[in-house]
Amino acid sequence: MEQGQAARPYHELSIPAIVMGTLMGVIMTASFVYIALKLGFGLSGSTVAAIAGFIVLRGAMGRRSIVENNVQQTVASGINTASAGIVFTLPALFLMSVKDPSLADFPIFPLIFSAIAGSLMGIVLIIPLRKQMVEFERLKFPSGIAVATLLRSPGEGRMQGMLLLGGAGCALLLTVLVNLSILPEDLDIGHLFGLPTVVPFALYISAANFGAGLLSGRGGLPFAVGGVLAWWVISPIAVFAGGWVEPPAAMPEAAVGAWQYGELYSQMLRPLGIGLLIGGALAGIVSTLPAVKGAMQSLSAAAKTAAAGGSADEIDAKWVYTGAVGAFVLLFLAATFATDDMGVGGALLVAVVGSVWLALAGVIVATATGHTDISPLSGLALIAVTLMFFLTAGNVTAAILIGVAVCIATNQCADMMSDLKTGHMVGARPREQQIAQLLLCWIGPFVAIGVLMLLWNAPGDGTPGFGPMSTTCISGVGDCLSAPQAGALQGIIEALRDSDAAVDKYIGGAVLGGALSIFPIGGVAVLVGLAMYLPFSITLAYGVGCLTSMGIERAWGKSFIGRKLIPFAAGLIVGEAMTQLVWTLGKLTMGGA
Amino acid sequence: MRILGMLLLVAGVSLAASFGARNGDSHSEYRRAIGMVGHLQGIVEAGNAEVNQAKEDGDMIALKVAKKKVTAAISVRDDAQAELDALVLPEPRQRLMEWLQVGGIGWGGGTVLIAAGAFLARREQAAAASGATGDTRADFPSTVRKALEVIEAVDAEIADLPMDQTAPKARDAIDDLHDGHLAPLVDARGQLVARHGLSAFALYFGPFSGGERNLARVWSALTDGHVVEARRALGRSRAEFSNALVAWEKAEADA
Numbered sequence: 034m035e036q037g038q039a040a041r042p043y044h045e046l047s048i049p050a051i052v053m054g055t056l057m058g059v060i061m062t063a064s065f066v067y068i069a070l071k072l073g074f075g076l077s078g079s080t081v082a083a084i085a086g087f088i089v090l091r092g093a094m095g096r097r098s099i100v101e102n103n104v105q106q107t108v109a110s111g112i113n114t115a116s117a118g119i120v121f122t123l124p125a126l127f128l129m130s131v132k133d134p135s136l137a138d139f140p141i142f143p144l145i146f147s148a149i150a151g152s153l154m155g156i157v158l159i160i161p162l163r164k165q166m167v168e169f170e171r172l173k174f175p176s177g178i179a180v181a182t183l184l185r186s187p188g189e190g191r192m193q194g195m196l197l198l199g200g201a202g203c204a205l206l207l208t209v210l211v212n213l214s215i216l217p218e219d220l221d222i223g224h225l226f227g228l229p230t231v232v233p234f235a236l237y238i239s240a241a242n243f244g245a246g247l248l249s250g251r252g253g254l255p256f257a258v259g260g261v262l263a264w265w266v267i268s269p270i271a272v273f274a275g276g277w278v279e280p281p282a283a284m285p286e287a288a289v290g291a292w293q294y295g296e297l298y299s300q301m302l303r304p305l306g307i308g309l310l311i312g313g314a315l316a317g318i319v320s321t322l323p324a325v326k327g328a329m330q331s332l333s334a335a336a337k338t339a340a341a342g343g344s345a346d347e348i349d350a351k352w353v354y355t356g357a358v359g360a361f362v363l364l365f366l367a368a369t370f371a372t373d374d375m376g377v378g379g380a381l382l383v384a385v386v387g388s389v390w391l392a393l394a395g396v397i398v399a400t401a402t403g404h405t406d407i408s409p410l411s412g413l414a415l416i417a418v419t420l421m422f423f424l425t426a427g428n429v430t431a432a433i434l435i436g437v438a439v440c441i442a443t444n445q446c447a448d449m450m451s452d453l454k455t456g457h458m459v460g461a462r463p464r465e466q467q468i469a470q471l472l473l474c475w476i477g478p479f480v481a482i483g484v485l486m487l488l489w490n491a492p493g494d495g496t497p498g499f500g501p502m503s504t505t506c507i508s509g510v511g512d513c514l515s516a517p518q519a520g521a522l523q524g525i526i527e528a529l530r531d532s533d534a535a536v537d538k539y540i541g542g543a544v545l546g547g548a549l550s551i552f553p554i555g556g557v558a559v560l561v562g563l564a565m566y567l568p569f570s571i572t573l574a575y576g577v578g579c580l581t582s583m584g585i586e587r588a589w590g591k592s593f594i595g596r597k598l599i600p601f602a603a604g605l606i607v608g609e610a611m612t613q614l615v616w617t618l619g620k621l622t623m624g625g626a
Numbered sequence: 627m628r629i630l631g632m633l634l635l636v637a638g639v640s641l642a643a644s645f646g647a648r649n650g651d652s653h654s655e656y657r658r659a660i661g662m663v664g665h666l667q668g669i670v671e672a673g674n675a676e677v678n679q680a681k682e683d684g685d686m687i688a689l690k691v692a693k694k695k696v697t698a699a700i701s702v703r704d705d706a707q708a709e710l711d712a713l714v715l716p717e718p719r720q721r722l723m724e725w726l727q728v729g730g731i732g733w734g735g736g737t738v739l740i741a742a743g744a745f746l747a748r749r750e751q752a753a754a755a756s757g758a759t760g761d762t763r764a765d766f767p768s769t770v771r772k773a774l775e776v777i778e779a780v781d782a783e784i785a786d787l788p789m790d791q792t793a794p795k796a797r798d799a800i801d802d803l804h805d806g807h808l809a810p811l812v813d814a815r816g817q818l819v820a821r822h823g824l825s826a827f828a829l830y831f832g833p834f835s836g837g838e839r840n841l842a843r844v845w846s847a848l849t850d851g852h853v854v855e856a857r858r859a860l861g862r863s864r865a866e867f868s869n870a871l872v873a874w875e876k877a878e879a880d881a
Binding site: 041043097098099100164167168169171185187188258259262263266267270271275277279280281283284288292296297300301302305308320346457458459460461462533534536537538540541542544545548549551552553554561565591592595596 | 635636638639640642643644646647648649650654657658659661662665715718721722724725726729733736737740741743744745747748751789792797801804805806809810812815816820824827828831832835836838839840841842843844845846847848849850851852854855859
């Protein structure tokens with residue numbers, strides 16, 4: 034009771050939120066594992082879960098609490114992080130076991146330990162970084178803003194609601210036109226002007242990508258500039274001025290441009306971009322250590338406040354330390370029991386290096402997602418597997434098991450930081466989100482691994498699957514799940530067995546990333562690295578979004594951005610995510626792909 | 627100075643990344659051989675497609691021509707494959723050394739340019755933080771005082787409000803405070819970091835952000851019609867902003 038009023042509780046971390054979030058998370062994980070195996074890309078669960086929360090919690094159950102729905106979507110998307118983490122890595126081991134039967138007998142418990150360790154480590158790593166990334170650096174997390182806009186929509190004015198719906202409508206239209214091939218995926222402007230293939234000028238047609246650019250504004254510009262430098266400056270220098278991408282003498286003229294483009298992208302710029310990401314993240318960690326130390330102190334202070342009967346907004350630091358130690362022990366056990374020939378010393382080395390890389394990769398992914406909404410997950414998983422491959426003297430099973438942990442952890446970092454950004458915008462208490470994530474982080478790995486094993490062991494009666502008994506895969510017709518991402522990882526592991534790792538680019542890029550980090554522009558090294566890592570059409574279309582946002586701000590002022598542009602851009606992101614999900618599920622249900 | 631710093635950054639990245647992306651001689655040769663095999667494999671596959679098409683069409687003459695083409699293409703591809711197999715992929719150490727030989731100077735020079743640009747940019751930022759450049763200064767105390775004023779006004783607005791009321795005027799006041807005062811300060815926070823350093827900045831900007839988050843909670847609770855929670859969050863927001871002001875004054879005294 035307060036001032037004579039009967040105060041019903043203001044729900045936040047509640048049983049309905051946890052139950053609903055868990056259910057949504059399990060359903061999304063199971064279906065997204067299937068989708069990712071079939072199509073090669075994962076889907077983010079936050080928007081789907083937030084909308085489901087509106088329908089069930091707010092609509093059917095009549096529970097009016099924005100922050101409760103926020104916990105619900107945090108739980109659901111947190112569980113779902115395991116789907117991409119597992120699908121991008123583990124199937125490679127299954128696929129390789131067909132040619133090399135010795136790989137087929139990998140033990141299941143180390144795999145589960147490794148996956149849970151990754152999930153837990155991702156969370157405990159992100160908790161002390163929340164203040165740095167969300168409060169001090171103010172990273173945008175465009176999807177986090179979109180979900181916050183969605184959660185706040187019951188209280189926004191009619192105009193904001195219309196803009197949100199308008200953005201979603203535009204995204205729906207654009208996505209359907211692209212999916213029906215009425216519009217191309219890449220609008221190739223360079224081709225119209227007869228530009229050479231090595232100087233590409235194409236725009237990726239995606240409402241969400243453009244929307245992320247609109248939300249990032251000036252802050253996202255280094256990403257676009259990085260892409261422009263890579264493809265409009267470095268590429269011509271390398272091909273025309275330097276003659277550094279000389280084609281084979283016998284290659285016909287018509288095939289030269291495409292070959293040079295492929296070499297520039299996959300052998301030169303992309304590995305250099307990965308190096309820049311690593312160097313930028315390392316320098317970023319070093320420069321923010323004082324703030325992280327301060328964040329840990331504030332977690333300890335929060336515990337004291339709570340102990341004194343006050344209300345703590347942050348989780349107690351001792352839980353962070355306990356979680357970190359627990360995750361490390363699980364990773365060590367996973368490495369120890371991964372294969373028979375792994376000694377204690379080797380397992381300890383794998384666990385230490387794995388944890389360090391996992392932390393670094395988590396920061397890279399959270400920073401990249403925070404600036405651009407784009408995650409270089411597959412590149413970082415590749416480095417993890419490469420590192421482990423060399424550390425374990427070519428032990429594929431151990432390398433992939435630790436790769437699973439890294440992939441889940443990095444995905445968890447990006448998702449949780451985005452959820453914490455959403456929480457900051459709707460006034461949620463970070464502690465409630467952190468507790469919910471910590472309690473339920475083990476569920477996603479179990480569901481994802483279970484579904485994957487089910488699909489691998491699909492019987493030979495035409496049931497969808499990707500295993501050796503799957504008649505659909507053997508015959509090449511029907512519902513064969515091709516696991517494209519894992520297929521790519523398999524190719525890379527086979528290349529590693531031939532010692533083909535781009536060490537020169539990783540080292541050169543890392544030093545360059547460190548130097549760029551001295552510049553007083555937030556995340557510049559990670560943004561430039563990401564621009565080199567991604568196809569230029571994505572970077573350029575995102576840059577158009579940034580420039581449009583800057584132009585609008587100049588013409589109509591900052592408040593126009595807050596009141597009008599943000600709901601519209603959020604609508605673009607939400608609209609594309611929902612349309613793509615419905616489209617994909619519809620297509621799979623009808624048996625096409 | 628700012629333009630010079632940015633120019634050095636762009637020139638440095640262009641130079642360092644161009645040379646950084648360059649492959650050493652052995653690796654370039656190896657990639658060319660792989661490229662040739664890949665290209666010839668494409669010709670073999672296209673030829674096989676022609677064979678299949680001719681079979682489907684029952685065109686025996688076309689089938690004969692296509693088969694001949696495939697046989698010739700396979701022979702050329704096998705020669706290229708043999709050349710590739712004869713090449714040795716450089717070991718990681720050799721690959722690194724060869725890259726340094728062909729790209730090391732350009733890459734190193736570019737990195738130095740970036741560092742020089744960063745030095746100038748940091749000096750510029752420090753000057754802006756002290757107000758020496760005439761740029762608009764981030765006025766932390768005035769913004770926080772404005773926030774405290776708005777909190778008092780919202781408090782008065784919702785003090786006697788019954789549960790389930792959504793107080794649109796109070797929510798508009800919070801939105802206006804955010805757009806007009808808090809967001810511009812957040813955008814100019816780089817000046818504060820340059821002025822006090824990251825550690826001291828964190829001590830007052832942390833409570834500031836806490837105040838901001840609790841104000842967002844007031845907004846959410848009012849939207850949900852939970853006036854009691856809105857009042858509680860308003861109290862926490864007031865406390866956080868007041869703490870931020872105290873921490874700011876300490877940082878100023880220590881500067």
